[in-house]
Amino acid sequence: MAFYIVQFLTGLASAASLFLVASGLSIIFGVTRIVNFAHGAFYMLGAYVAFTLTERFSGAFGFWGGIVVAALAVAAIGVLVEMVLLRRIYHSPELFQLLATFGLTLMVEDLVVLIWGPDDLVGRRAPGFKGAIDFFGQNIPSYDLFLIVLGPVVLGVLWLLFQRTRWGVLVRAATQDRDMVAALGVNQKWLFTSVFALGVFLAALGGALQIPRDAVNHAMDLRVIVEVFVVVVIGGLGSIIGAFVAAVLVSELNAFGILIFPKISIILVFLVMAVVLIVRPWGLFGKPEAPARRTPGLTVNPWRPLTMNERLAAIAVLVVAAALPFVAGNYVLTVGSEIAIFVIFAVSLHFLMSVGGLASFGHAAYFGLGAYGVALLAKMAGLPMIACLLLGPLLGLLGAAVFGFFAVQLSGVYFAMLTLAFAQIVWSIAFQWVSVTGGDNGILGVWPEKWAASPSHFYWLSLGIAALAVVILRIIVFSPFGFALRATRDSPLRSEAVGINGKRIQWTAFVIAGTVAGLAGALFAYLKGSVFPDNMGISLSVDALVMVLLGGVETVSGAVVGAIVYKALNIWLVSQTDWSKLVLGGFVVLIVVAFPKGIVGTLEAFLHRRRKSSSAASPVLTSRIETAE
């Protein structure tokens, strides 16, 4: 019995940090409507800065002073970020906000390694809370007891702040109705900045307070942000009470999940989250989301199938690509195969994101499932390669069917957070279920059979499948199903009112996208000869998002161009610099701020303008083009 009580108290102690970070995210979201992906990065920065202050400058501030100063310093960085970056994107579609703050996260990860080095740092214990208390033969660290008290105290302070101060009243008013506050003549800019500062302060404090419990490392940002997303999905975005209750719930589930499913403890959290989503899609304390700002919406160019000439041009490009083995060496062909595989991956996400309006932040899960599907079939069942390539992606299909069912119940930022959390769950299973997946060591020796083994043959195989995938998805885009999917994206209200079951349509699209991603993963396993948990990691999910964004979210086939350009750049960059995340993150932020239409979108807009101006000169031409559309 005592053991369970101690386990319960440990859970409560873990909840404190989680609550701080989640409440910060919720407060920022409530006022600015931005889901700050970089919140985990601020949490991590808080921990690193606090480490330095308590280790090197403990004389100046003392331990506790160091913790508070660290949180304040990171909050100041937050203010800078808000003023320089966020102010430019408050009116952007939420997908762009998520991506920009994710780009920041990538940059911070590399910066942290640059400054503090790659190794884990073990901080000192908190003065006055170094020992442990004996509880019927079980030890409870006294610092845990401190954290258990701290959580409710912070909750109380926040409550007082929002109920009893003029600033708090303004924040609550802004959460209800942003325009009203503007009408009251409040300086909205500074209200937003101060709210962001408070949110970042809470995140950094949460990180700083972790150093007596856990080593500081440069992967803690993603770990915490996934947990925080799970917390706000359960508790409801924008609710501080919700953040508290859900933080406790998630931490307890983690604490006891280890006892029930020692191998895959995260399953329990997933099950609870699934139940909450079915019963209360907006979280325990959340309110239904206002209609999402449309993710597309930069242009109103209707999509049209390729004309005959464009089709011939596409075939010509394909023929040229197919001739590559006659002029290029093995390295180039291997790179070419990888690019072809990522074209498949990118178009599958594009289908979900641009056609379906569902921006998944965890699409790599289905890529990885396809890869593991192949590896398991090849290694355990010993099936031939063709059979593996056909059956392996079915694991992606299965995963997409299960997770997609829950994910499509939500939309917008909730959808993004949920898909990210699902992907992280799949990743953890691959990582923790060592007996089947090999854990961190992955599964090795998944080599193609002889007929596909040479780089040129494998390249042709990948190119052929990529071309097939692009064509099939394009056909689906212009099929009745594709129109139903776009209709659901454009106006859920109208599509429901013309008999379209939007959720069913979106679920089907999710499964299609997951299966195609699984196919890409299956090929990837053969290309690399191995699979690892990182094949379903967050950074791979983000790669896919960036490819789609770079090509142009609003175009029919921008993802193809985006994948080719991005993957080529990426492979080159990784070979050139150790700080690829820094460059990549900066690149993502830049696209979002300066180049939101992407390559193909910009090109289309340019051609459209030219056509418009030339059509003014020749009315005959106009009518022809218009009927062609």
Next chain:
Amino acid sequence: MSMAPTLLSVEDLTKSYGGVHAVRGVSFELHAGEILALIGPNGAGKSTCFNVLNGQIIPDSGRVKLLGEDTTGKKPRVIWRMGVGRTFQIAATFPTMTVRENVQVALVSHGGQLFNLWASTARHARDEAGRLLDLVGMGAYAERPCGELAYGDVKRLELAIALANQPKLLLMDEPTAGMAPRERVELMRLTARIAREQSIGVLFTEHDMDVVFEHADRILVLNRGTLIAEGSPEEVRGNAQVRAIYLGEGLLYDARHREGASA
């Protein structure tokens, strides 16, 4: 008119939001081919009635029957398949598609082709869509992007979409809001003609009393969620309570005045 079968019957509908009784104890019937107007000042509960009728919201109590079948609590898409088309107070269309494609989507759905992954939509029911667009006077705009249309044209497109499933009942929430006066009269004439030809029952709401008195066979007057009058245009015009509500706005007087002037 009373000989026609009862298309829609509404019994004792009630819906409240927190303390606000949006709709309280509303009952009425609508016959096939009849044009029924539901009028009332802002916030009277008109849109709430429409939303209950097409399944968008579930009433606290009361029942809705379509041709004798209970539709209360059914989903909008199910009610649509039972033959109910609707337009919204704030027009809802698919802005990234062309005008024709907007109608084609409804036709695809009506034809049970939603999960067809292979066919080309461009060829699906193209002429049928064109016919519906011609019907509402939008034929010339068929290939325009819907997002570029003037608001009045979007409203007409919405009517074409609502007609795509050959409805038995049309629900039109302020179909002419945002239109020029001339356009309003035209659109309602068109609607009335289609309704008579195809024997469609129409329930519409409208703030322009000229339009209401010209086209409605019967009028329901809603005030603060309750029906306060019901009858032919003449009866409603003569009703003291209705006059009291509208007196401040001068609408009834205006309508009659203008009608007299034009006669």
